[in-house]
Amino acid sequence: MRGVAVGTASGxxxxxxxxxGGGAVAPTGAALALLLATCALIGVVVATVRPRGGLxxxxxxxxxxxxxxxxxLSMGPQHHQHGVGTAMLAAHLVAVPVGAVLIRAAEIGVRRAVTSVRRFLVVLGLEPLPPHRPTPVPVHQRAVALRLLVSSGSGLRGPPCPQNPSLLAPA
Structure with missing residues (x-):
């Protein structure tokens, strides 16, 4: 959830x-594709990293x-060369802490909602199922499956042998 939130908020x-700051408000073409790719990449990176510092x-x-x-966005063809304006910098500086607080609040809210649903299910007597752990396959069943895979055919490829041997002799 954090990766999706950070990726979309960044974009x-x-x-x-x-x-x-005076740039293109609605990116198109290459700038939009590059923005979507970078937001997806940052979302994947954030989703794979375990946050240790919290906020x-x-x-x-x-x-x-x-x-x-x-x-x-600055690499797009419709981008006008301009410096980082005060309005643009202020928007980024305000959006970082506000976005972080909102993302952390959403994480805490989801965690609390899941906990309260679990407690409600326990009160009703409908205990949640334990996580599914696959049962190990016995060794003899693995050997049977391997034998079936290895010996699934005659091993020879080609057309079937004709029944009449005279067909094999040259004419």
Missing amino acids: AVAVAAHGL LSTMAMLAVGQSIGHEA
Whole structure:
């Protein structure tokens, strides 16, 4: 959930701040494709990294995502050369802590909702199922499956041998 939130927030804030700074408000073509690719990449990276710093790590991930998103928008063909304006910088600086707080609040809210649903199910007597652990396959069944895979055919490929041997002799 964190990866999706950071990726989408990075893209949305990059577009909004870019528009405030005088850049293209609605990216098209290559800039849009690059922005979507970078937001997806930052989302995947954030989803695979375990946050250890809580709010500060989420803020750092948002800041990196927004800067990469801004650079992706700056590479578009409709981009006018301009510096980072105060409005654009202010939008990024405000969006980082606000976005981090909202993402952390959503994580805490989902965790609390899942916990309360589990407690409600226990009160009703409908205990949640334990996580499914696959049962190990006995060794003799693995050997049978391997034998079936290895000996599934005659091993020779080609047309079947004709029944009449005179057909094999040259004419």
